[in-house]
Every structure is written in structure tokens, then in C-alpha cells.
Amino acid sequence: MAAAELPMVLVPHPHVRVDKKTLNGSPFVAGSKVPVRRLWAFYRNGANVDVLLKRYPKLGPAKIFDALAFAFDNPEVIEADMLREEEALKRENVATKPATQMDLPFSAKRASRRS
Numbered sequence: 001m002a003a004a005e006l007p008m009v010l011v012p013h014p015h016v017r018v019d020k021k022t023l024n025g026s027p028f029v030a031g032s033k034v035p036v037r038r039l040w041a042f043y044r045n046g047a048n049v050d051v052l053l054k055r056y057p058k059l060g061p062a063k064i065f066d067a068l069a070f071a072f073d074n075p076e077v078i079e080a081d082m083l084r085e086e087e088a089l090k091r092e093n094v095a096t097k098p099a100t101q102m103d104l105p106f107s108a109k110r111a112s113r114r115s
Contacts, residue, residue: 003024003025003084003088004080004084004087005025006018006025006026006027006077006080006081006084007074007076007077007080008077009027009074009077010073010074010077011070011073011074013066013067013069013070013073014030014066015029015030015062015063015066015067015070016028016029016030016036016066016067016070017029017030023035024084026081026084026085027067027070027074027077027078027081029059029063029064029066029067030063031063032056032058032059032063034056034059034067035081036067036070036071036078036081037071037078037081037082037085039052039056039064039067039068039071040067040068040071040078040082041082042055043068043071049061049064049065049068052064
């Protein structure tokens with residue numbers, strides 16, 4: 001089954017790409033395959049930019065800020081992309097946890113284990 005089309009991007013950003021051949025057309029950070037929806041989900045659930053930089057150090061601050069700005073400027077695209085991902089996961093019967101419950105490799109819980 002083909003993935004549903006996303007709404008048109010109204011405000012392009014220099015560090016965000018949309019290519020139907022990459023990630024089924026989901027907006028992603030240029031030079032990576034990190035979908036904007038993933039950064040947006042972490043941010044929306046309380047992760048600040050420093051946390052995102054630790055999670056995705058190769059992106060750098062400009063790309064992370066630009067991806068978040070893209071999400072703010074194109075909320076319909078991001079909402080549709082997140083819904084499309086959720087529906088695809090349901091079709092595949094994949095159990096998911098909300099982003100707020102996801103363990104990040106640098107969480108305080110894990111940091112205490114390293115000590």
C-alpha cells in the first residue's frame with residue numbers, strides 16, 4: 001500500500017529536505033536520514049535542544065534548530081507525517097511507546113549506571 005501524500009511544504013528551510021525516494025517523502029534533516037518528526041516529537045515532549053544535540057551530535061545546532069523551525073512553520077506537514085507513521089506502525093503491529101517514555105542514551109538513569 002502506498003504511503004499517503006503529505007500536505008505541501010509552505011515554508012522551505014535550508015537544512016530540511018523532502019524527497020519521495022527517501023523516507024517515503026517524510027521531511028528529514030539534510031545529510032542524514034533523521035526525520036523532522038522525530039526531533040519534533042522529542043522537543044514537543046520536553047527535550048530541549050541540548051538533549052537533541054547529545055542524541056544527534058552529527059547534526060549540529062543549525063540543523064536541529066532549522067528542523068524545529070520547519071516543524072513550527074509547517075505544522076500540517078509534521079502532523080500528517082506523524083499520523084502516517086503511527087498508521088504504518090499499526091498496520092505492522094509494532095508496539096510503540098510515547099516519545100516521553102523512550103530511553104535516550106544519555107538519560108540521568110543511564111548516566112548513574114556508568115558511575
